[in-house]
Each structure stands twice: as structure tokens, then as C-alpha cells.
Amino acid sequence: MNSNSEIKSLLQKFVLNQCTPEETNEVIAYYKKNKLTDDFPSVEDIQALLVETPKMDKQTADDIFLNILSASKENETTIEIAPEKSNFRKYISIAASVLVLLGVGLAYKQGAFTKTAEQKFDFKSNDIVLQLEDGSVQIISESNSAQVKDSKGKIVGNQNGDKIVYENSSDLEKTTYNTIKIPYGKKFRLQLSDGTLVHLNAGTTLRYPVKFIAGENRQVFLDGEAYFEVAKDKKHPFIVNADELNVRVLGTHFNVSNYPEDAATDVVLVEGSVGMYRSNEEFDAAKNTILKPGFKGSFNKENTQISTKAVITDIYTSWINGGLTFRNMTFKNIITKLERRYNVTIVNKNEKLANEKFNASFKEESIENVMSYFNDIHGINYTIKNNQILIK
Known part of the structure; x- marks a missing residue:
């Protein structure tokens, strides 16, 4: 790990139990190298704890992460948690210590610690x-x-x-x-x-x-x-x-x-x-x-x-090579497919368009070219800002 940004990214995956075994070992090696604790568990100890993390319910996870954030503020490397959550004591101590080291603090509070294997997958993520x-x-x-x-x-x-x-x-x-x-x-x-x-x-x-x-x-x-x-x-x-x-x-x-x-x-x-x-x-x-x-x-x-x-x-198979096809499809469904294809957010304020049906085929086109087509052929007015499209 060559930079703080790489360490933070890997740590986030570690806390969320998304690390591969190799990445887990990388976190451990970094932690040992910096001698952040004299009582660091073995690789096997950590991997055993990671197997348990998918069983956490939301309340347990929230309590643990609040404790991590508290530890970050107080610059402590150990956390006291309720007896029924003691299985995670070493795991949380590790996570809190590294969070303190990197100065992550409250940056993760906005949702980064809320994603677990049991939650519904966010298709708008990049992973x-x-x-x-x-x-x-x-x-x-x-x-x-x-x-x-x-x-x-x-x-x-x-x-x-x-x-x-x-x-x-x-x-x-x-x-x-x-x-x-x-x-x-x-x-x-x-x-x-x-x-x-x-x-x-x-x-x-x-x-x-x-x-x-x-x-x-x-x-x-x-x-x-x-x-x-x-x-x-x-x-x-x-x-x-x-x-x-x-x-x-x-x-x-x-x-x-x-x-x-x-x-x-x-x-x-x-x-x-x-x-x-x-x-x-x-x-x-x-x-x-x-x-x-x-x-x-x-x-x-x-x-x-x-x-x-x-x-x-x-x-119907052109999508494999970047194609995009709509056949007798409502504009409402077209919006959904464009959002999925290009990972954008589309807000349609033209309610008359929602149930109108269209036919269109594209090769490997950008979202800008696709929207330009709908504007030229069907008179659909829109604006694009960052990854958001507003249809007027």
C-alpha cells in the first residue's frame, strides 16, 4: 500500500468484510509494520472473525461503527463493547486503531460502514x-x-x-x-x-x-x-x-x-x-x-x-458489443435501461412522454449521443449535468 488513499480504500473493504484473503493479509502486514499494537491477532484469528461478520444485524453493526467513530475522536486504540458483541473485540480494536492512524474519522459515517453482505446490492455502485x-x-x-x-x-x-x-x-x-x-x-x-x-x-x-x-x-x-x-x-x-x-x-x-x-x-x-x-x-x-x-x-x-x-x-444480442436496442418500448422503460447502461440518473418532468412507445437502435454510443438522437427525432428537450439528466 503506497498511499493513504489506497490504505483507506482497502481498510473500508476490510471493515465491510469485502477483502480477498490477499488483501486481508496486506492490511495485517501494514498494521504490523507500523507496530500499532503489541497484541495483534494472527492472520487466522482475523479471518475467523471475518467469517462471523455477515451474521451481524444492522443494530449490531451500527453500534460497532459508532464505537469506532468515538474511538477516532478520542484517539484510542481499544473499544469497550457489550458482552454479547465481544466476539468482535479484537476486530473492532484493529479497525478503530487503523482508522485513528489514517485520520478517517467521521468521513466514513456517511454510509460507507452501512453496507454489508446481507443488505440489498446497490446497482449504482461501481463494484x-x-x-x-x-x-x-x-x-x-x-x-x-x-x-x-x-x-x-x-x-x-x-x-x-x-x-x-x-x-x-x-x-x-x-x-x-x-x-x-x-x-x-x-x-x-x-x-x-x-x-x-x-x-x-x-x-x-x-x-x-x-x-x-x-x-x-x-x-x-x-x-x-x-x-x-x-x-x-x-x-x-x-x-x-x-x-x-x-x-x-x-x-x-x-x-x-x-x-x-x-x-x-x-x-x-x-x-x-x-x-x-x-x-x-x-x-x-x-x-x-x-x-x-x-x-x-x-x-x-x-x-x-x-x-x-x-x-x-x-x-437482441448487440448489447454484448456495446449496442443498445429499444423495440416498441415505453419511454419510462427506456429511461430505466439508459440509467442501467450508463449509470446515470434521469429525471423526467414531461409526464406525457412516460407511456409513449419508441423504436431505436444504437451502436456503441455515448449517453450524450443517445439523448441527442431523441431530441433531434422526437423533440425531447433535456439538460445533462455531471451524471444527471433532466428531461423538461
């Missing part, structure tokens, strides 16, 4: 978050390379830039899930243990097995949008659960869009074969909807009916 089976989280930096480890410290995959590749050599004997959460303004890729490649769009959450177990279906759970290039395996169907809809394949390329603002979950098939059926039903090839390449299947979230139609698949 890609990987959550393990035990609830602990790791922050994924697209500019770095790192090992992906399970809760026991075993390597299960490797991250290089905007992609994680999971190994198939793990000795896991039961299904263990990881969950990855992609914030607004970013995309990411996963290669699952069977070789399946998944492209994840902004504002997407995917829950998936660290390793697929022989004899069991390969099932993942999607909120948002993803393009799947599924490795062929006739003995183990690959199933994407999108809330009330299941999409079943053996090996194929297809796109699933399941964002909350949309009235339907759309499945677009590029190649191969896809079965669509309600998640509370068993798959039946004779009764369920089977898509052919070049078709889109739409699952109506209100009446749970499935309809199909022929489409130009490139329109």
Missing part, C-alpha cells in the same frame, strides 16, 4: 461483487487478476480482467453456489466449470454452482440479462431459472432478458434448441414451448403465457 456460499463477499476489480477461493480458502477459479474462469478439478461433492452482481454501467463474463460461457449485462445478478455435480441438472438463477454459450452435455440439461420461467437446453447459444421493469421475460435463440416452461412445472418436450433458431419466446409475467415470433437475433 462488481462476488458473494460466496457463506455470505462473504469479494470485490472484483476489472483491472486486476486474482484467484477465486471458496470459504475454506481453496482455489476454485481465476479472474483475469473482466472474466472469471472456474475450474472443473475441484473436489466438491455437493452443489455450492456463488452469486455475482454486476452494477450499472458495466458488463462481465463467466466461464462456468463445464465450459459454458456467460456474458452478463449491466444490473444483472447470476447465482450459479461453483462446480456442476455429476448426475444433477446444470441450473443457474438469473435476474437481469445474460447471453449463454452452453457447453454440450446430453446427460446434464442446462437450466436457466428466470423467476417463474425455466429455460432448458442441452448445448446452445441464446439470450435471456429478465429485468424487473419489463412485462415479459424474453428468450432469443441464436442456435440450437431451447425449451421454455413455467418453473413450477416439469419439463415436457411434447407440451412445452420449443424455440427454433431465429425466434424469440416471450413469457408474460402477468398471465404466465408464452408467445413466440421470428426476430433478427442480432438486434
